[in-house]
Amino acid sequence: MSDITTDPTIDSTTDPAIGLIDKHGRHIDYVRLSLTDRCDFRCVYCMSEEMTFLPRNQILSLEEIYKVAQAFTELGVNKIRLTGGEPLIRNNVMSLIKDIGQLPGLDELLLTTNGSQLEKLAGPLREAGVNRINISLDSLNAEKFKTMTRTGKLKQVLKGVETAVAAGFDSIRLNAVVLRGVNDHEIIDLLEYAMGLGINIAYIEEMPLGNINDHERQDTVFSNEEVKELILERYAISPIDMSTAGPSRYYQVEGQRTKVGFISPVSHNFCESCNRVRVTVEGRLLLCLGNEYSTDLRQLLRDQPENIELLKQTIVKSMDIKPLRHYFYDEEQPQIVRFMNMTGG
Numbered sequence: 001m002s003d004i005t006t007d008p009t010i011d012s013t014t015d016p017a018i019g020l021i022d023k024h025g026r027h028i029d030y031v032r033l034s035l036t037d038r039c040d041f042r043c044v045y046c047m048s049e050e051m052t053f054l055p056r057n058q059i060l061s062l063e064e065i066y067k068v069a070q071a072f073t074e075l076g077v078n079k080i081r082l083t084g085g086e087p088l089i090r091n092n093v094m095s096l097i098k099d100i101g102q103l104p105g106l107d108e109l110l111l112t113t114n115g116s117q118l119e120k121l122a123g124p125l126r127e128a129g130v131n132r133i134n135i136s137l138d139s140l141n142a143e144k145f146k147t148m149t150r151t152g153k154l155k156q157v158l159k160g161v162e163t164a165v166a167a168g169f170d171s172i173r174l175n176a177v178v179l180r181g182v183n184d185h186e187i188i189d190l191l192e193y194a195m196g197l198g199i200n201i202a203y204i205e206e207m208p209l210g211n212i213n214d215h216e217r218q219d220t221v222f223s224n225e226e227v228k229e230l231i232l233e234r235y236a237i238s239p240i241d242m243s244t245a246g247p248s249r250y251y252q253v254e255g256q257r258t259k260v261g262f263i264s265p266v267s268h269n270f271c272e273s274c275n276r277v278r279v280t281v282e283g284r285l286l287l288c289l290g291n292e293y294s295t296d297l298r299q300l301l302r303d304q305p306e307n308i309e310l311l312k313q314t315i316v317k318s319m320d321i322k323p324l325r326h327y328f329y330d331e332e333q334p335q336i337v338r339f340m341n342m343t344g345g
Contacts, residue, residue, distance in 0.1 A: 019076030020315070022322040030079040030276040031072045033065060035087040035096070037281050041114050042150035043136070045177055045206050049150055059281045062096045064301045068279055071311045073105045081110040085281070088117035094124055101129025108132065112175070114152065118160030122167040132171040133164055134202075139183050140193055148183065165197050173200040173261065178227060179220040187230050195258045202248050202261030203227045224262040231260065277322070285315065287322040295321070 020028040038053050039046075060068070069080055080100060087093060088111075101109045108131045115135045118125075125133070137157060139145040145154040164172055176183075176190050187203070194201040203224055228251075231237060236254035248261030278286040283298025295318040297311065304310055 020319055022319040024322070024324055026274055026322075028275055028277055028319065028322075029077055030081070031069075031077050032081045032083050032276060032278045033069060034083050034085065034279065034281040035065065035093060036085040036090040038089060039084055039086040039114065040089055040116055041086065041152045043114075043138075043152075043177075044148055044150065045179065054282055058298075060283050060298060060301070062090075062092060064283070064298070064305075065279075065281075066096060066099055067301060067305075067308065067311065068283075068297060069100045070103060071308055071315060073103045074308070075312055075315060076105070078105055078107040079110065080106060080108070081112060083112045083278075086114050086116065087111065088113055088121055094121070094128060097125065097130065098128040110134070112136070114149075115157035115160040115164075116152065119156070119163045122160065122164040122169075126167045126169055131169065132173070133169050134173045134175050135161055135164065136177075137161070137174045137190065137193075138176050138178075139186055140189050141186070144183060144186075148179075161197070161199075165199060171200065172197075173202055175202050175204055177204045177206055178222040179206060180222040182220060184222050184226075187227055188234055191231060191235070191253075191258070191260065195253065195256050198257040200250075200259045200261065202263055204263040224264040228262065274322075277318075285318050287318060291323050293321045293323055 022028060037059070042049050042051065072080070082097065082100075084090075097109070097111075100106070109129050110132045111125065111130050112134045113136070115137065118133075118135070122133075135157070138148050140154070142154040145152055145157075161172075161174075174190065174194050176187075178184050178187065191201055205224055206221060228237075237251040237260055238254065240250050240252045240259065242248075242250040242259065248263050251260045251262075253260060274288075278289065279297065280286055280294075283296060283301065285295040285297050287293040287295075295314060297314065300307075300311060300314055
């Protein structure tokens with residue numbers, strides 16, 4: 001863990017027209033904001049079954065999260081993704097989403113969700129300015145879905161997906177984490193479900209975040225090259241140059257609206273083009289998903305709540321500790337012990 005010392009007498013010199021640039025020359029225009037570490041699911045690759053969540057005084061208030069979002073947009077960030085945990089279970093979350101959606105300079109307001117709340121909130125989210133939604137969906141089998149999420153109800157999520165499609169978002173994408181021997185036999189089923197709705201899907205390699213006890217991760221890794229081979233046995237897909245906020249490499253399914261994304265942090269790291277940082281709900285500006293380099297924004301927000309220039313300066317200086325890349329499964333690197341729900345997607 002690293003912290004940045006700032007001089008409050010020095011104003012931020014980053015030009016919002018240029019944006020945030022790290023020491024490796026990468027342009028940071030995308031931030032993922034975690035709204036909560038809590039979730040109504042307990043997905044086996046994301047957290048343990050018996051979780052201890054942060055006490056209320058250790059998490060950012062809605063007002064503090066808004067201030068962080070404001071600071072980033074004033075520094076030229078034009079894409080914000082709201083994550084969790086499950087962001088939509090936080091109290092009064094819609095008021096925050098509406099306020100963030102009105103920030104000047106924000107081109108895209110994105111959301112990642114498990115879908116459990118979409119049946120009632122898809123319409124209000126679209127009205128609040130959310131452009132695109134990613135919905136986690138790892139299985140279309142109710143029993144398998146319950147096993148993977150521990151508490152989730154497939155019927156509720158599928159209804160949420162259908163409601164989101166009807167709400168008219170610019171884009172909807174399903175996110176499927178593929179585990180060998182668990183749901184790898186559903187790769188085509190999930191693709192065909194997405195095709196039937198005319199929405200996109202991304203297959204994600206499981207990331208080694210947090211100590212879990214349901215399975216040995218190296219035994220369940222299913223590479224996206226294997227996923228692609230399975231799809232090609234049934235459908236023709238071709239690579240496309242599709243600009244998105246995140247790291248997906250996209251392919252078009254021939255004759256379909258659906259695009260297939262591959263997020264491959266284990267088999268093919270995408271660090272050279274990393275354009276994003278994360279802010280955890282406890283106020284840690286996390287510079288890399290696969291490292292612990294971070295800066296404490298919470299203390300600054302509480303010590304000097306009105307000093308947005310100091311907040312911006314701290315963010316600018318933090319770019320100097322953004323590492324070049326992560327090293328998942330490198331024996332010489334420390335294991336990341338925080339769970340995905342603590343990271344913020």
